[in-house]
Amino acid sequence: MENEERMKRGYDICKQLDRHVSPHQQELSPGLHELTIGHLFGDIWSRPHLTLREREMITVATNIALCRPVGNHSHYRSALKMGFTKEQIIELIIQVGHYAGWPTIALAARQFAEVLEEEERGHDGPSRFI
Amino acid sequence: MENEERMKRGYDICKQLDRHVSPHQQELSPGLHELTIGHLFGDIWSRPHLTLREREMITVATNIALCRPVGNHSHYRSALKMGFTKEQIIELIIQVGHYAGWPTIALAARQFAEVLEEEERGHDGPSRFI
C-alpha cells in the first residue's frame, strides 16, 4: 500500500512535468520501472524545500553538464512545461557550458533545437526523443 | 577601455557573490585572471534572462554533478550569500545526486559541511577553501 502511494505520487509528478513513461523500461523490468516512478519521481522529486520548477532547473543543469548521449530531450520539454522561456533555457545552457565545457553547449543547443522543432510542429503523445 | 569595464563588472559580480579572487591565479597568469574576471564573471554571469541567484543554483548543480576535487566550496558560500537556506542546498545536493550518482552526494555533503563549519566559526577574509 505504501508502495501504491509512492507510485501514484510519482505518476502525478510525471504528469505535472509532462513526462511520458518509457514503455521500454517498464517492459524490460517492472522492478526498475517502480524504482524510477516510485523512488525517483515519487520520493525524491516530491521532497520539500525546492519547487518542481527549481528541481527541473537543477536537473537540466546536471544533465547538460554530464553530456549524456540520450535522456536530455525530455527534460527540455519538462522545463518548458514548468514555465521556463526559450531564452532562459539558452542562458542556462551557456551558464552550464562555461563550467562543463563548450562541447556540452554544442550538444545541448542541438538537442534543445530538436525539442523546439517538435513542439512547433505540435506533437501529440510521447516525443520521439523520450 | 572596454576591457576595463568588463573587469569592473566582473569584480562587482564577484562581490555580490561573496567571492574572493584567487591570488594564486592572478600571480600565475594575469591573462588567465582577466579571462576569469572579465569574461566569466563580467560577460557571462551578467547576461540577461536569469538572475544571479538562478545562475548560482545552476552553477552549484553543475559543479556537484562534475564532482571536481576542488573549487566547489566557494560556490556553497555564494549560494548562502544569494539567500539559499541550508535545507535548500541539501535538497539540491540530493536532487543532483540522483542524476549524477551517490558519490557526488557524499563529496558535496562533506564539502558543504566544511563550509557551514567555517561560517559558524565566523571566518573573515577569504575561506581556506577558495
Add this chain to the structure above:
Amino acid sequence: MENEERMKRGYDICKQLDRHVSPHQQELSPGLHELTIGHLFGDIWSRPHLTLREREMITVATNIALCRPVGNHSHYRSALKMGFTKEQIIELIIQVGHYAGWPTIALAARQFAEVLEEEERGHDGPSRFI
C-alpha cells in the same frame, strides 16, 4: 613470434566472449587492431586471479558508469554468453546506476533492451551494435 602468441590468445578470448572483431578498426589501423586484440584481450583479459566471467561483470559495470554513446552493446552480449541472466544484468544496471546517476540507468536499459531484442530475433554474425 611472441606477438603471434598474444594475438592468438586475444582472438581466443574474444571467441569465448562471443565478440566479433570490428572490421572498422582493423582497416583503419592494423597497429591499433593489434593493440586491442594482442594487448587488451591477449594480455589483460587473460591475467590470473579473476575469471573471464568476473572480468566481464567488471567491464560492464565500468562501461555503464562511463555512459559512453557507443561500445556497450557488445558487452551485454558477452555478459549473456558468460552466463549472466537477464535479471542479473538488470540488477547490475540498478546497482551501478545508484553510484553513477539515473541517466546511466536510462541509457543502459535502452541499450540492453536493444541487445535482447536482437538476440530474440536470432541474429547470426556480428550484431549491428558492434
Add this chain to the structure above:
Amino acid sequence: MENEERMKRGYDICKQLDRHVSPHQQELSPGLHELTIGHLFGDIWSRPHLTLREREMITVATNIALCRPVGNHSHYRSALKMGFTKEQIIELIIQVGHYAGWPTIALAARQFAEVLEEEERGHDGPSRFI
C-alpha cells in the same frame, strides 16, 4: 514502520560490509542520512539476483571508473570484508583501468595501498578514510 524496517535492513547490510556510518552526513541532514541507509543500503543493496559480494565488486569497479576524489577507500575495506584477496582487487583495478584510463589505475592503487597500510596497523573503529 516500513521506514524503520528499511533503516534496520540498511544498518544490517552496512555491518556485513564493515561500513561505518559517516557521522558527518547524519549530523548535516537526518533526511539525507535516511536516504543513504534506508534507500541505498536498505532497498538497493538488499535486492535479489546478485550477492552482496557481487554488488561490492560492481560498486568498486564503478567507483574506480568514476575516479572520485573521496569515498572509495571504504569500499576497498568492504571488498576485503567480502573475501576478495589483495591480488583480486589489484586485478580489478587493472581491468577497470583499461576501460577508464591509466590515471584511474594510479588513483586506485594509491587509495588501495592506503587502506592496506591501515589494515596492517590493525585499526579499530572507523577508518580515517571514511
Add this chain to the structure above:
Amino acid sequence: MENEERMKRGYDICKQLDRHVSPHQQELSPGLHELTIGHLFGDIWSRPHLTLREREMITVATNIALCRPVGNHSHYRSALKMGFTKEQIIELIIQVGHYAGWPTIALAARQFAEVLEEEERGHDGPSRFI
C-alpha cells in the same frame, strides 16, 4: 565595433581550420553564436604562445578524452587541414586512449574513420558530421 573585430577574427580562424559554422546554433540563438565565434574562436584560439596547429592537437585530445557523442568529427577535419597525417591522428587516439580508457579509442576510431570516408568521397560544403 570591438565586437565586430572579434567576430571577424573568429570567422577567419574558422576558415583556416576548415570549420563550417553550424546554422543550427546561429538560428537558435544569435547570442550563443556570437559567443562561439567571437569569444571561443576570436578571442581564445587567437591567443599567443601556441600555434593553431598545436591548439587543434590539444582540442582533439580533449574531445577524445571527454568522449562526447557529437561534435568531434569536425575537429578531425580541422586536424587534417592543419597538416596532421592519418597516422599521426591514429597515434593521438592511442595516446589519449591510454589515459582515458579503451572505449574512448573505440569511439574516436569510428568517428575518424567516418571523416576519412567522407574526405575520400570528396565532399564539398559542410560535412554531415558538423
Add this chain to the structure above:
Amino acid sequence: MENEERMKRGYDICKQLDRHVSPHQQELSPGLHELTIGHLFGDIWSRPHLTLREREMITVATNIALCRPVGNHSHYRSALKMGFTKEQIIELIIQVGHYAGWPTIALAARQFAEVLEEEERGHDGPSRFI
C-alpha cells in the same frame, strides 16, 4: 627477454620525461608496475609518428580535461622537461578549459603553480607530487 627490453625502453623514456617511478605502485604490485613501465611507457610512448614532446602535450591536455584529483603534477614537470615554457602551458590550460569547463582551469592552474613553486625552490629527487 622481450619483456626485459620493454622495461628498459620504458625506464629510458621515463628518464627523458624526468619521471620518477612511484615506489608505491611497485611495492603494491610488481605486475602492475611492469604494465606501467613496460606497456605504457615502453610500448606506447615509444610508438612512431609523434614525438615525445607531442605525446606529452597530448597527455597533459587529456589529464587536464579529465580533472583527476591526483597524477597531473608529474606531467607538468615532464612538459617543462620537454621544453614547453610556462606561458605555453598556461595557454594549454586555457585552451583545454574552454572545452572541458572552468573548474578544470582552476584545478590545473593550482596544480601547475604548485609544480612551479617546487621547481623554483630547486627540488631534488622525486617531487612530493608524484
